[in-house]
Structures are given as C-alpha cells and as structure tokens.
Amino acid sequence: MPIDLHHRLSEFSYGYGVTREIERYLAAVGIEATPFLPSLLHEAKLGFDVAFDRPGKPLLLQFKLGEVVKRFKSKSGKAAPTLQRPFWRFRVDTAEPDGQYDVLLKAEKAGAEVYYAAPRFTDWDAYASHFQKGKVLDRSLLMRPSEIEQKLIRQGEPDGSHLVVYDRSSVHVYSDGDEVEEVDPEELAEKIRADLLQQRERADLLLQRVYLGLGEFRRVRLVDGHIEQAAQTSPDLARSPKRRAQERERRLESFKGRADREGDAIFAALGAETWSMGTQLIFAALKT
Numbered sequence: 001m002p003i004d005l006h007h008r009l010s011e012f013s014y015g016y017g018v019t020r021e022i023e024r025y026l027a028a029v030g031i032e033a034t035p036f037l038p039s040l041l042h043e044a045k046l047g048f049d050v051a052f053d054r055p056g057k058p059l060l061l062q063f064k065l066g067e068v069v070k071r072f073k074s075k076s077g078k079a080a081p082t083l084q085r086p087f088w089r090f091r092v093d094t095a096e097p098d099g100q101y102d103v104l105l106k107a108e109k110a111g112a113e114v115y116y117a118a119p120r121f122t123d124w125d126a127y128a129s130h131f132q133k134g135k136v137l138d139r140s141l142l143m144r145p146s147e148i149e150q151k152l153i154r155q156g157e158p159d160g161s162h163l164v165v166y167d168r169s170s171v172h173v174y175s176d177g178d179e180v181e182e183v184d185p186e187e188l189a190e191k192i193r194a195d196l197l198q199q200r201e202r203a204d205l206l207l208q209r210v211y212l213g214l215g216e217f218r219r220v221r222l223v224d225g226h227i228e229q230a231a232q233t234s235p236d237l238a239r240s241p242k243r244r245a246q247e248r249e250r251r252l253e254s255f256k257g258r259a260d261r262e263g264d265a266i267f268a269a270l271g272a273e274t275w276s277m278g279t280q281l282i283f284a285a286l287k288t
Contacts, residue, residue, distance in 0.1 A: 011278060012129065015063040017136040018117050019280050022061065024134070025189040026284055031196065033059075036271030036281040046255055048283075052263025055196055056203030056285035057113055058210055060274055062104055064118040066090040066141075066166070087167040089174075090118060092148060095159035095220050098244055100277050103214055105145040105276075110213030111206050113192055113284075115183065116143045120168050137185040141166050147180045148173050152221070161219045196286050203285065204263030211252070211270045215245045248273070 023033040034050045037185040050056075064256040066088030092101045118141045121127060130136045143164070151173045152162065163174035171182050199206075251272065255265035 011063045011065055013124075014065060014119055014136075014282055015061070015117075015278075016063060017127065017131045018063065018140065020209060021134060021185070022059070022139045022188070022282065025137070025185050026192065029189045029193045030287050031193055031284050032284040032287050036267065036283070038272065038275050041268060041272060044258070045260075046264055046268055047260060048256040048264050048267055050267075050283055050285070052204040052207065052261065052267065052283075053202055054285060054288075055081075055199040055201065056206070056283055057111075057192055057195060057199070058107075058207055058267075058270065059113040059192065059282040059284050060104065060107055060115070061280045061282070062100065062116050063280070064065070064090040064116055064164075066118045066164075068122045068169070069165075076112070080176065083165065083172075084167045084169070086122065087119065087165060088120065088122075088167045089163050091161060093161050094148065094152065095161075097218075097220075098214075100279075101145060101148070102218055103274070103277065104279070105149060106213050106216055107210050107220055108145055110210040110216075112210045113188070113195075114145055115188065116145065116164070116243070117141065118164075118166070120166070141171055142183040142185065143171060143180065143189060144183065147182075151180045158222055192284050193286075196284070203283070204266060206259075207263065207266045207270060207283075211273075214273065215248060222226075247280055278285055 019035055023035070026033045032050070034048065040046070040048070067090070068086050068088050091098055092100050094105075096102060104114050104116075117137075119127070119136070120139045120141060121130065126139075127136070130139050146162070148162070152159070154172075165172045165174045166182075170179050172179055248269070252265060252269045255268045255272075256262060259265040259268065267281075267283060274281050
C-alpha cells in the first residue's frame with residue numbers, strides 16, 4: 001500500500017526548503033530573487049521592495065508530496081515503467097478548467113518559468129537532514145508542466161487524470177511509461193540568467209501578460225481524438241471562466257487601489273492567485 005507522505009512532511013515545510021535553495025542557486029548566478037509573501041497583502045499600503053520597470057521573470061514552483069509506492073500495478077493492463085525502489089507518484093488532472101495544472105501550463109506558455117517540485121525522500125528526518133546540508137533540491141524532482149503535455153500528445157493520450165511516477169533517477173508520465181525530462185537546479189538558474197540577459201521586455205508587462213494569460217481558454221484533448229475548449233464542455237463550465245475573469249479583474253483593481261505602482265499590484269494579484277493553489281511565486285531579476 002502507498003504511504004501518504006502528508007502524514008510525515010507538510011507541503012509548507014518542503015516548499016520552504018525548496019524556495020530557500022532556489023534563492024541560493026539564483027544568487028550564485030547573479031540573480032535577485034523576491035518570493036511573494038501573502039502576509040504582505042494585509043498591509044494597508046501594498047508595496048514590494050523590488051523594481052518592476054526593468055527586465056525580470058516570474059518563477060512559479062508547484063510543490064507536490066508524492067506517495068512512496070512499494071509496488072506499482074497498472075489497472076489498465078499496460079506495462080508499468082521500469083523503476084528502482086523506492087519510487088513515488090503524484091496525480092495531475094490535465095483536463096480540469098482553471099485547475100492547478102491548467103493554470104500552471106498557461107502561465108508557462110505566457111512567459112513564466114514554471115516547475116513542479118517533488119521530494120525523493122519519505123519522512124521528516126530525511127527532510128531535516130537534506131535541509132541542513134542544503135541538499136533538498138538535489139533530492140527532488142523538478143519538471144515543467146509542458147513536459148507532461150508534450151508526453152501525452154506524443155502518446156496520443158487524452159487529457160484527464162494522469163500519474164507522474166518517479167524514482168531517484170527518472171520520471172514518467174504514466175500512460176505508457178515513457179520517460180520525460182526533468183530539470184537540474186543549476187540548469188534552472190542558468191536558464192533564467194540567460195533569458196534575463198536577452199530580455200528587453202519590462203517585468204511589469206511580462207507579469208501582466210502572465211496574469212491575463214491565466215484567463216485564456218486551453219484546448220483539451222478528448223478521448224475520441226477531438227479537441228474542444230475546456231469552457232465549451234458544459235453550460236456550467238462555459239459560464240465559470242467569465243466569472244473567474246471578472247474575479248481576476250476585481251482582484252487586480254483592488255490591489256491597484258492600494259499600490260503606488262502598477263507592477264506591485266500585478267505581482268500581488270498573480271502571487272495571491274497562485275498561492276491559493278499552493279504555488280510559490282518568485283520574482284527573478286539580475287542584480288543591479
């Protein structure tokens with residue numbers, strides 16, 4: 001039977017360790033990292049100690065506590081991927097409109113750096129040891145949402161509920177067990193640095209594009225191979241994107257009323273929405 005890691009380690013604790021180490025990796029290549037903190041939203045005057053009128057990138061980290069699995073058996077009869085023990089799994093729903101995966105993938109396509117992060121350990125003692133040594137990321141999986149999308153498209157699999165299964169050295173989207181690419185922490189930091197060196201767009205404009213991109217319709221692949229927009233699958237879902245767009249607009253306008261700069265308001269709006277689904281937003285910019 002799978003062992004639920006949530007009983008041994010919280011996403012908050014794990015996410016804190018990942019965030020601190022990401023900041024160190026970025027600092028090592030000359031990048032300032034400013035994590036979004038929801039506590040700042042309670043201040044009467046909204047402001048962040050960072051300039052958004054220069055190039056910069058939003059980085060989104062989605063933390064997943066995978067279940068450690070003792071054995072893997074396919075209910076569909078398909079062959080299980082070749083895995084070394086111990087191995088872990090977590091589930092993603094790629095078909096849910098405005099669900100966690102949907103929001104992350106749209107943010108990535110709009111220009112944000114977006115990654116799933118999941119531990120390759122099973123208990124608090126292991127986490128405490130890795131945290132003390134600064135090795136939490138070295139013992140974690142980092143993977144882009146687009147990797148899941150591309151793998152499912154190559155497999156000809158429809159959107160829906162899928163398993164990400166991984167061991168200490170590989171990761172698979174479980175439809176046919178094919179391996180997908182993960183990202184090394186140093187590679188993540190170097191990619192962001194390279195992007196920032198080439199970027200000419202102001203950060204506040206990029207943040208706005210990402211925030212508005214969350215309201216875009218994403219086409220969902222159905223079982224019979226047809227493609228539909230998620231918002232067209234039922235009358236209820238057709239109405240709900242309009243409501244969510246209105247909520248996003250109201251949220252942004254509310255933050256604008258409390259912020260001196262529009263960039264602060266957009267960063268707060270994006271951070272508040274992603275934080276509500278367990279995602280850490282970090283603003284990355286070259287050190288001045």
